[in-house]
Amino acid sequence: MTSQSKVKIAIIGAGPVGSLCACFMAEYGYDVTIFESRTDIRLMQTTTGRSINLALSERGIKALQFVGLDNILIEELTEPMHGRMIHSTDGHNYSIPYDIFKKKCLYSISRKELNGVLLTKLEKYPNVKLNFSYKLVDIDFSSKKLTFQTVENQQVIILPDIVFGCDGAHSIVRQHMIRLPMFNYSQSYINHGYFEINLPNTKENVLTPGHLHIWPRGTFMLIALPNKDSFWTCTLFMPMDKFPLILESGKEEILSFFNKHFKDFVNLIDPENLIRQVISGKARTLISIKCNPYHVNDSFLLMGDAAHAIVPFYGQGMNAGFEDCTILNQLLNEYDHDLKTVLRMFSLRRIEDAEAISDLALYNYIEMRDLVTRKSFLWRKKIDKILYKWFPQKWIPLHSLVSFTTIGYKQCKLINQWQDQVIFRMLILFSLFIGITLFIVLTSIILK
Ligand code: FAD
Numbered sequence: 001m002t003s004q005s006k007v008k009i010a011i012i013g014a015g016p017v018g019s020l021c022a023c024f025m026a027e028y029g030y031d032v033t034i035f036e037s038r039t040d041i042r043l044m045q046t047t048t049g050r051s052i053n054l055a056l057s058e059r060g061i062k063a064l065q066f067v068g069l070d071n072i073l074i075e076e077l078t079e080p081m082h083g084r085m086i087h088s089t090d091g092h093n094y095s096i097p098y099d100i101f102k103k104k105c106l107y108s109i110s111r112k113e114l115n116g117v118l119l120t121k122l123e124k125y126p127n128v129k130l131n132f133s134y135k136l137v138d139i140d141f142s143s144k145k146l147t148f149q150t151v152e153n154q155q156v157i158i159l160p161d162i163v164f165g166c167d168g169a170h171s172i173v174r175q176h177m178i179r180l181p182m183f184n185y186s187q188s189y190i191n192h193g194y195f196e197i198n199l200p201n202t203k204e205n206v207l208t209p210g211h212l213h214i215w216p217r218g219t220f221m222l223i224a225l226p227n228k229d230s231f232w233t234c235t236l237f238m239p240m241d242k243f244p245l246i247l248e249s250g251k252e253e254i255l256s257f258f259n260k261h262f263k264d265f266v267n268l269i270d271p272e273n274l275i276r277q278v279i280s281g282k283a284r285t286l287i288s289i290k291c292n293p294y295h296v297n298d299s300f301l302l303m304g305d306a307a308h309a310i311v312p313f314y315g316q317g318m319n320a321g322f323e324d325c326t327i328l329n330q331l332l333n334e335y336d337h338d339l340k341t342v343l344r345m346f347s348l349r350r351i352e353d354a355e356a357i358s359d360l361a362l363y364n365y366i367e368m369r370d371l372v373t374r375k376s377f378l379w380r381k382k383i384d385k386i387l388y389k390w391f392p393q394k395w396i397p398l399h400s401l402v403s404f405t406t407i408g409y410k411q412c413k414l415i416n417q418w419q420d421q422v423i424f425r426m427l428i429l430f431s432l433f434i435g436i437t438l439f440i441v442l443t444s445i446i447l448k
Helices: 014-028 060-067 070-078 109-121 172-177 241-246 251-262 273-278 317-334 339-369 373-388 398-404 407-448
Strands: 010-013 031-036 053-056 078-081 083-087 093-097 106-110 128-132 134-140 144-151 156-159 161-163 184-200 213-216 221-227 230-239 284-292 298-300
Touching: 014 031, 014 060, 014 109, 014 161, 014 317, 031 134, 053 109, 053 317, 060 070, 060 317, 070 078, 070 106, 070 109, 078 221, 078 317, 093 184, 106 109, 109 128, 134 172, 161 172, 172 284, 172 298, 184 241, 184 273, 184 339, 213 251, 221 339, 230 241, 241 251, 241 273, 251 273, 284 339, 317 339, 339 398, 339 407, 373 407, 398 407
Parallel strands: 010 031, 010 161, 031 128, 083 213, 161 298
Antiparallel strands: 053 106, 078 106, 083 093, 134 144, 144 156, 184 230, 184 284, 213 221, 221 230
16 A cells, blocks of 8 residues: 555546546545536536537647547547638638647647546546535535535535645635635636537538637637537627627527628528527626635645636636646655645746736737737738747747647746847837938938
8 A cells, every 4th residue: 555545635626627637646546536516527418608629739738648648539539720710801711820830739629528538537546436416515624624515415524635626717615715814816707708609510511620710800709619520619709798789689680790790600500500509598707817825734725727717718728727737746746745845836836827828818819809810910920930930949939839838838928028029129120220221322312
């Protein structure tokens, strides 16, 4: 029996992050029990409340590698997305590749499939117990007492050694931490929300594969991600106060809105199907959460959305949560499984990066819905592309830094600020050079 096998770990939430964290701890031989308030996601018809599919990128893939799931997931369950396909208002489409030189791409994967694969993996560990329909309702931090409510309305009390709070953006673990001294917390809902539409892929009507499709319309946008079973998950992001104008209007208004702003999209979907989805749909809010620290004493730690929920515009929420597992793993090795130190160091090592990706994700919304249509943005992308081609190790564009490397998010932000300054100085020098040349040419003409 290893010393790890004597340590009882409770993981709250069997979402993507809780499930992966459980795999990591199980690999080291800890005695792991997961508690999930919902039923088993693999048995659900639909996954309500959250996006149907997710873009998986480098940080997520690296974490999945540790438990040997990266290849099977990528090869069997994902659709690659090599770039953005922009649908302009005039019907003209153009592709902006993500990483033209290193050929890196994002992978679109169904939330249900991904979560299901992780749960199936967990079932194979003899040292893991899975409890569905167990909702955490109370915590006593000093005695480490957790109280759960089951579907039969029974109360179950457990006393674990270590608790990982992976219970998502509206975390109960975090809600209890808020009452503790020296725990800092802030949350903000952005003014924009989202609404999902399924687009079946018929033989006559297809979107160009291998892309994340975007219909940027200034203050709002529609996006489409491919699914393995050949339909597209489309998400309309727009200000929350504009949704009732569409969702609560009549059939004609709905069609006229989509025809006006997304004409080529309407051509791809049966109008009755579109109207049915819109009428029965619901706009969902987007929240951004920051807190500090992530740990309490030597026994509680927040991870994933529970610690740092972010808006989804960089496709990094789950990837950042998976990267939490990689950081946890590094710390377990660095501090020889001294969990007290590991938990404290996790807060120190992770918070600044989580805050940086939160800011970058907010910025990316403006880029996706508005900047991608502007000439200045496209020029900036061209300069990035040239410099990236000449100096592939030194000049990596921001999107590639975030999505295709594991450089800390804070460092990515700093590198991008430095790149902005370099380009700004280059433009000033270039303008000065043109000005001086013109001056010399004109004066020499005049003096003749
Ligand atoms: P969750 O997925 O929220 O899982 C938490 C789990 O805890 C749930 O199963 C819940 O039932 C359970 N739980 C909650 N309360 C309790 C309780 N009291 N007791 C027991 N269990 C409990 N991320 C990406 O990386 N790429 C993307 O492309 C992407 N797209 C997104 C699109 C949208 C529209 C949205 C909203 C988010 C997107 N995200 C994306 C973010 C991603 O969904 C989250 O970051 C990810 O789901 C976080 O995983 P998690 O396990 O931390 O939390």
